[in-house]
Amino acid sequence: MSAPEETRAAWIAAVRDLWPDARVEAVGPGSSEGARRELAFLPDAERPRLLVPAGMPRATAAALRRYSHDLGPKQRASRGLTAAAVRTGLPERTLRDRLRVTGGGPSVEDRLSELLGRPVVVSVGLGSARANRKPILHVLTPRGEPAAFVKIGDTGTARALLEGEAAALTYLNARLPASGARGLPHVPRLLHHGTWNGLDLLVLEPLPTSALGWRPRGRAPVPEMRALFEVGGVERAPLRGSPYWDEMTASPGLVLDERQRAVFGEVVEGVGKAHGDLVLDFGAWHGDWTPWNMAWHRGVLRLWDWERFSRGVPNGFDLLHYRLQEAMRTASGPPYATWPDGAAALLEPLGPTGPAARATVRLYLLELCRRYLLAAQEPIGGPLRADTERLLALLHTHPPETVSGGTP
Secondary structure, three states: OOHOOOOOOOHHHHHHOOOOOEEEEEEHHHHHOOOOEEEEEEEEOOOOOOEEEEHHHHHHHHHHOOOOOOHHHHHHHHHHHHHHHHHHHHHHHHOOEEEEEOOOOOHHHHHHHHHOOOEEEEEEEEEEOOOOOOOOEEEEEEOOOOEEEEEEEOOOOHHHHHHHHHHHHHHOOOOOOOEOOOEEEEEEOEEEEEEEEOOOEEEEEEOOOOHOOOOOOOOOHHHHHHHHHOOOOEEEOOOOHHHHHHHHHHHHHOOOOOHHHHHHHHHHHHHHHHHHHOEEEEEEOOOOHHHHEEEOOOOOOEOOOOOOOOOEOOOOHHHHHHHHHHHHHHHOOOOOOOEEEOOHHHHHHHHOOOOHHHHHHHHHHHHHHHHHHHHHHHOOOHHHHHHHHHHHHHHOOOEEEEEOOOOO
């Protein structure tokens, strides 16, 4: 099966899960007679980004108007113009690649309409093949009003991530303002977490975003990162003996590959010997805070994708992730091929300097390596394995210098 055929098959399989027992087939325009739902690929089936409900231009336009901090002015203008055009219904005939859904039992739209108390339709997103891939639904009224975002847990990895996000949002919803505030991130409200037709559903409040809320990408949201880090309190303690380090030292045992397990264990041991006596501040982090997981709206930062949220991690992980992941998108070489010289200086706005900052950079890369090792051994973890090997080799070939205690 060719790559385009594999891609289309994955989207068809996702739609079949969402419309149980229905017939789902690829068709062209004008083939919707008798169909229960017709979904159009944007921009096409070879480069699919979204499936949108055909014949509902307002809903399709609303699905396009989803802006993240990562979009530049030209991209925002282009998407806004496309959404405005789609709303008229005129360009729909150009969306030639479609899926027709016929027959079947109660669908995910029926279930979500029941949960939300009003009729809704969905646009469907599906990321590239990787261990944490899952269908993402933008839930809209037929008039195009945003009603919810839904993540679908259809694999063991996806279900675990959804369970973690549900727990994170329950924790954060009780501690942060419901609509956000200046200097604090706006976290979506958890509307529902449950099982339907063998799938896990995580139903979230739709966060407001707009093209007018763009801010320069060079300006990291440091005040909001600091506020999140402190949300559950901050503990200052030596690395060795902290709950964070206890969990890290146990993690090599979870790596299935014998060689990787041995190398990772050696790296963890070396970091413990070098930095175990270093006193650090431990608090919360988002876990995947990047420009493409956030947007500004009316002066408040809206932040989504809380699957990796955790507490009790060293201060600065979110800022390092934000800066280094963004830099890797435009780097000329492959990710994790060279040590990120200068990364420690990025932490100064949050407090860590000197030995604490250098150790925090290494701990962040170690945390990322643990995440990659565990994800890459999943059945669809193949795309992550090259990055995993480079990151593991980078840590192994750049051992730390021993640091004797101290505070940030």
